[in-house]
Amino acid sequence: MNPEENRFKVNLGGMIEILSNHLYSQKDVYIRELLQNATDAIRGRKLISEDNFVGEIHVDLTIHRSGSSTLFFEDNGIGLTEEEIHQFLATIASSSKGEKNFEEKQDFIGRFGIGLLSCFIVADEIVMVTTSAKTRESFQWQGNADGTYEIKKLSQSLEEPGTKIYLTSRALKNQEEEHTNFILEDLAHALVKYGRCLEVPIFLTCDKGEKIVNQETMGLGKIDTLESLSRDQILKLGQKILQEDFQDYLLIETANG
Structure with a gap:
């Protein structure tokens, strides 16, 4: 009798619980992962761009009347094609940094495709809008904590390549779940902690205007x-x-x- 081949089935909710309660002891680790992804995207674009290209990361926090908040994270890096979105965002532990087209210049921080999943520690939904520097096509990807996602091509592509991430904090169930809501002071501290030695300027917009946190x-x-x-x-x-x-x-x- 020939042995039957089976595949593991991953419960995304269980993975998020492991990330939140065991693998990632610090709840702001999703900031580190977003910074890594953005910096790697900018480094990737530098490989195919003219010498005068300047990378930037922009972060904005909006507090809503309901008490929830939305975190906006943007980079002007290489972006993702539709094929890359399916490949890297739908497959846990897959990574664009290990692909052959980047092997000649190993200057990428992140090594694991699990990074974006860490955002589910603080949000039930991740919305990403990306424009590839290779194809100039724009796509919107929406991932949900229940393991589902959808992709749609935008009829009008954005002018510049890059990626925008939108995270809306989940509703607080009790006062102990402080990490489920974004706080400006904590955000600024995390950006400095994880991004101060990155070579890319990180712009933070708040009620006092815009500033470079790692200048x-x-x-x-x-x-x-x-x-x-x-x-x-x-x-x-x-x-x-x-x-x-x-x-x-x-x-x-x-x-x-």
């Missing part, structure tokens, strides 16, 4: 910038970022940046 430290993501700084300048930066007095530093460079 002083984003140069640390570039080896040329680090090598141009004196020993005293680097030690002072370390003291400012980590509130510690350091005696010396060691520069470590890897293939991933």
Whole structure:
């Protein structure tokens, strides 16, 4: 008798619970994943763009009268084609960073396609609008926490390539679920914590206007910038970022940046 081949069936709700309660101990980790995806998309676009291309990440938070809030996350990176949306967003643990077309230049942060799923820790729905730099076609992808998703092609493509993510916080069930609602102060802190050494400027819009949250430290993501700084300048930066007095530093460079 020939053995029967079977496939695992993944319960997305169970995966989200594992992400939220076990794998990710910090509830703001979805910010890190969004920053990784955006930075990788920008690095991907740099590989096919002219030298004058400048990458940017924009974050905006809107508080609604109902008490819920919507987080808007945008990058002007390479975007996704329809095929890539199906491939990378519908298959858990698939990743565009490991594909052959990026192997020649290994400068991508994220390695696992599970990153976007971490947004379900704080939202029941993820809406993504993306325009590919390869095809200039625009698509909207909507993913739901119950494991379903839908894709539709937009009749009018956006002018510039890139990706926009919309997260609406789920309704609070009790006061203990603080991580299910977005708070500006926590958001700003998470952006600085995870994005301060990225080479891409991160713009945060709030009631006081727009500011670059990593303006002083984003140069640390570039080896040329680090090598141009004196020993005293680097030690002072370390003291400012980590509130510690350091005696010396060691520069470590890897293939991933």
